[in-house]
Amino acid sequence: MQEIKNQSDILVLGGGLAGLSMALQCRQKLPQASITVLEKRQHPVPEAAFKVGESTVEVAAYYFAEVLGLKDHILEQQLPKLGLRFFFPAGDNSRIEDRREVGGKRYAPCPSYQLDRGRFENYLGDLCLQRNIQFVDQAKIKKVHVSKRGQNHSVDFEIDKRPQSTQARWLIDASGRRAFLKRELDLQKKSPHTANAAWFRFNGRIKIDEWCQSPEWHRGHDGKTARWYSTNHLMGQGYWVWMIPLSSGSTSMGIVAAEEFHSLSNFNSIEKSLAWLDKHEPQCAAAARDNLDQLQDFRAIKHYSVECKQVFSSQRWGITGEAGFFHDPFYSPGSDFIAFSNTFLTDLIERDMNGKGIRMRAFSYDRIYKRFYYGTLAAYRDQYCMFGNPTVMPVKILWDYLVYWSITGFIFMHDRTCQQSMYLRNLRLLSRLGKVNHFMQEFFRDWHERTKDIPASGIVNISEMPIIREMNQRLKDQMDNRTFAKQFAANLAQLENLGCEIVAQSGLATAPPFKKSTNPSIRQDAFAHVFESLRETPSAALLESV
Numbered sequence: 001m002q003e004i005k006n007q008s009d010i011l012v013l014g015g016g017l018a019g020l021s022m023a024l025q026c027r028q029k030l031p032q033a034s035i036t037v038l039e040k041r042q043h044p045v046p047e048a049a050f051k052v053g054e055s056t057v058e059v060a061a062y063y064f065a066e067v068l069g070l071k072d073h074i075l076e077q078q079l080p081k082l083g084l085r086f087f088f089p090a091g092d093n094s095r096i097e098d099r100r101e102v103g104g105k106r107y108a109p110c111p112s113y114q115l116d117r118g119r120f121e122n123y124l125g126d127l128c129l130q131r132n133i134q135f136v137d138q139a140k141i142k143k144v145h146v147s148k149r150g151q152n153h154s155v156d157f158e159i160d161k162r163p164q165s166t167q168a169r170w171l172i173d174a175s176g177r178r179a180f181l182k183r184e185l186d187l188q189k190k191s192p193h194t195a196n197a198a199w200f201r202f203n204g205r206i207k208i209d210e211w212c213q214s215p216e217w218h219r220g221h222d223g224k225t226a227r228w229y230s231t232n233h234l235m236g237q238g239y240w241v242w243m244i245p246l247s248s249g250s251t252s253m254g255i256v257a258a259e260e261f262h263s264l265s266n267f268n269s270i271e272k273s274l275a276w277l278d279k280h281e282p283q284c285a286a287a288a289r290d291n292l293d294q295l296q297d298f299r300a301i302k303h304y305s306v307e308c309k310q311v312f313s314s315q316r317w318g319i320t321g322e323a324g325f326f327h328d329p330f331y332s333p334g335s336d337f338i339a340f341s342n343t344f345l346t347d348l349i350e351r352d353m354n355g356k357g358i359r360m361r362a363f364s365y366d367r368i369y370k371r372f373y374y375g376t377l378a379a380y381r382d383q384y385c386m387f388g389n390p391t392v393m394p395v396k397i398l399w400d401y402l403v404y405w406s407i408t409g410f411i412f413m414h415d416r417t418c419q420q421s422m423y424l425r426n427l428r429l430l431s432r433l434g435k436v437n438h439f440m441q442e443f444f445r446d447w448h449e450r451t452k453d454i455p456a457s458g459i460v461n462i463s464e465m466p467i468i469r470e471m472n473q474r475l476k477d478q479m480d481n482r483t484f485a486k487q488f489a490a491n492l493a494q495l496e497n498l499g500c501e502i503v504a505q506s507g508l509a510t511a512p513p514f515k516k517s518t519n520p521s522i523r524q525d526a527f528a529h530v531f532e533s534l535r536e537t538p539s540a541a542l543l544e545s546v
């Protein structure tokens with residue numbers, strides 16, 4: 001039987017993505033600390049048919065590869081990602097080449113990756129053991145006792161049905177939807193965002209590239225720039241379907257839909273999902289049916305969005321990953337939030353273990369984290385109505401990218417996440433950025449109402465757009481505090497310019513509550529290329545039917 005230490009400095013509940021990476025980050029900062037992770041599953045876990053959370057974007061890619069130093073594993077054992085790619089509806093969606101497409105033909109300066117979650121968690125688990133972290137699998141947590149008087153916390157768990165208990169100075173809940181601390185401390189909060197998902201994996205590559213034979217459509221997508229390297233999104237009103245390649249050779253597919261448009265009861269089994277795809281995404285349905293004998297799993301989840309009243313406490317507990325917040329998988333932000341919460345928590349633990357006070361910091365990190373969360377939620381909440389709109393969505397997607405690279409991505413990737421003085425200095429700027437974004441998200445809804453039935457085609461090739469490349473590249477630049485502050489302010493001015501440009505180009509008589517900057521270093525008409533693509537002729541198929 002395994003000998004478990006009955007006392008640790010840091011005890012992590014749940015050894016999934018958030019818990020294992022949290023333990024590794026703590027080990028980096030605190031080489032002497034005793035760290036325990038309790039995980040109910042047996043390791044190694046299966047590859048491919050394991051968990052969702054396979055597509056990463058810039059923050060998570062930077063966190064895993066650079067902050068945790070896992071780049072070699074990722075480059076050798078996982079897949080590079082050719083960005084996010086979106087296809088909008090055209091007719092009955094039976095010809096991919098007729099659909100308006102938004103995506104790149106080149107890799108962005110900042111990399112992102114597709115992670116086979118099983119393979120990744122097996123690697124993280126092994127690394128924990130190598131780094132003297134007590135990672136205990138097959139340990140089923142039963143009860144947590146949170147101390148409010150500054151004593152150690154304690155946890156009851158079972159291994160092989162034999163009861164055990166252990167204590168720790170710090171208690172970190174990374175138990176995913178089991179959410180021990182949220183339940184124990186009554187921190188549950190209902191999310192206003194109601195959407196559902198179903199997903200399944202096939203043992204084999206499903207390549208969107210094979211859905212059309214036209215050499216014209218394939219131009220620029222050879223070898224490693226084939227479209228299947230992207231996280232592909234098939235978009236429609238109130239829904240999107242994902243296709244993600246995994247390094248183990250499998251393909252992950254999922255349907256995500258807002259409840260008011262598509263009830264989960266219409267796609268909560270593989271048979272129903274295929275029938276649903278037949279109706280809305282016939283090419284995808286055909287590819288799935290061709291691979292049905294290679295089906296590896298099927299899962300569905302109702303109301304996946306979860307919230308929490310508090311995630312960090314000076315009482316020496318914290319919550320990370322899905323045990324706290326999760327809003328929406330569109331744009332793949334789940335692992336980004338793991339990067340943020342782990343980074344805040346590691347800083348609090350390091351300070352506490354070095355004898356520093358953490359009361360104010362725990363309070364302000366909790367507020368900052370929630371601000372990031374609610375700021376990002378604006379991009380999804382009440383926005384599924386426009387997901388099938390080929391006029392508005394390409395612009396909204398690029399707007400959302402730029403907001404991400406200007407604020408959350410910009411702060412995290414320039415290692416300013418825990419710099420309290422930076423937030424204080426930029427309080428007004430951050431609040432202005434929030435208001436600009438809220439205005440634009442409302443504006444997109446209005447614009448959608450006026451354009452929802454207009455068909456469109458053509459490729460919006462984002463890898464050749466100067467502003468997209470520049471802003472993405474800037475995430476990699478080294479910046480001293482002065483340059484960072486200057487660039488942060490320039491990011492806001494750039495977004496305001498872009499907001500004005502988008503509103504003007506839409507033709508709607510709306511006046512943005514902000515003005516264009518005349519500063520010559522801020523780009524004017526940065527989206528001209530997008531609007532040119534948007535004016536392209538309607539799709540051939542639709543013209544034929546007129």
Ligand SMILES: Cc1cc2nc3c(=O)[nH]c(=O)nc-3n(C[C@H](O)[C@H](O)[C@H](O)COP(=O)(O)OP(=O)(O)OC[C@H]3O[C@@H](n4cnc5c(N)ncnc54)[C@H](O)[C@@H]3O)c2cc1C
Pocket residue numbers: 013014015016017018019038039040041051052053054055056057060139140141142174175176177178197198199254301304320321322323326329332333334335336338
């Ligand atoms: C439909 C959907 C699609 C998504 N797609 C993406 C995406 O493309 N990219 C992205 O970044 N994010 C995505 N996410 C979010 C992503 O899945 C989560 O951010 C991530 O999996 C959360 O990891 P975690 O470690 O918090 O939870 P988990 O991975 O669930 O880990 C929790 C761990 O706790 C363990 N545990 C639970 N109960 C006990 C117990 N009693 N005792 C011991 N151990 C226990 C579990 O076994 C598990 O290993 C998606 C989410 C959804 C719902």
